[in-house]
Amino acid sequence: MFDFFKKKPPVPEPPPASTTPQPLAGRKGHIGGIEALTLDGTLYFFGFDFRSDLVVSPLIPDAALMARFAAEHMEQRDGVHDETYWRELVGYAVDNSELCSDETSRSFDSQALAAAIASLGRVQREGTPEPGFAIEYHLRYLLGAAGGWEVPEEAGDEDADAWIRLIAGAAPVPEGVSLSDVAARLQRHLNALVDAAPGNWATLFAVLKS
Structure with missing residues (x-):
């Protein structure tokens, strides 16, 4: 009769919301690589599907966050990869591009x-x-x-x-x-x-x- 005095189990907290940016327009799972541009002195990374000619991510000004986005939302031709793998591709994109070889054309x-x-x-x-x-x-x-x-x-x-x-x-x-x-x-x-x-x-x- 005194069950209402019993301590109730704690309500589980919801999992924390992901801080990883979401793909543009639902473009998840695209096979692609990492590109970069500079705007007002800030280097921004973004995912790009070369086969479909589509940008798949927002502009991301953080290399680690770009690698995390790619690990969660992008693939390579041989499948999915972890952040360490993508971090190397992000580093490559700092000075190189498969879309535009002229660095001045990638700076705005x-x-x-x-x-x-x-x-x-x-x-x-x-x-x-x-x-x-x-x-x-x-x-x-x-x-x-x-x-x-x-x-x-x-x-x-x-x-x-x-x-x-x-x-x-x-x-x-x-x-x-x-x-x-x-x-x-x-x-x-x-x-x-x-x-x-x-x-x-x-x-x-x-x-x-x-």
């Missing part, structure tokens, strides 16, 4: 990107070229791969490199083509790339939007 500066977007806005308003204008191809490629290549057709990239050459004055503007319209279309394309990119890819490169 937010202020320089913001200045480029400001220049693009001027071209939209004034319709005159901006010598030296550039938005690195590798950055546009990575944002597309992070977003799963889901850029709307009307903001497609089939002519993005040609648009950039026109805006920079590196190629003559075809008759009947408005440079203001070219600049506006490139900006729509950049907006779409950032909008489609999940996780911190969008937040870290939000400067490309206007």
Whole structure:
């Protein structure tokens, strides 16, 4: 009759939440490797599926955490591997890339990107070229791969490199083509790339939007 006085067994605590980042858009179990880029002096790692042309992880600024992510969520052609194995691949990615051999093309500066977007806005308003204008191809490629290549057709990239050459004055503007319209279309394309990119890819490169 006095059972309610008995000490009840403790309620088990839930397991601690994992601190490992989650794959982008459910891209778990992809076969791939480790790549890296530098933004504003910080080195970020990310997982990449070369066969599918997809970024599979957020940008991760910690080598050990990148290795843990890969051990939990990625594979190699011969199967899964532990963190020690992946740590070697993370180390290799510091100075090497299977996607882009030019180190300068893997390094970005937010202020320089913001200045480029400001220049693009001027071209939209004034319709005159901006010598030296550039938005690195590798950055546009990575944002597309992070977003799963889901850029709307009307903001497609089939002519993005040609648009950039026109805006920079590196190629003559075809008759009947408005440079203001070219600049506006490139900006729509950049907006779409950032909008489609999940996780911190969008937040870290939000400067490309206007």
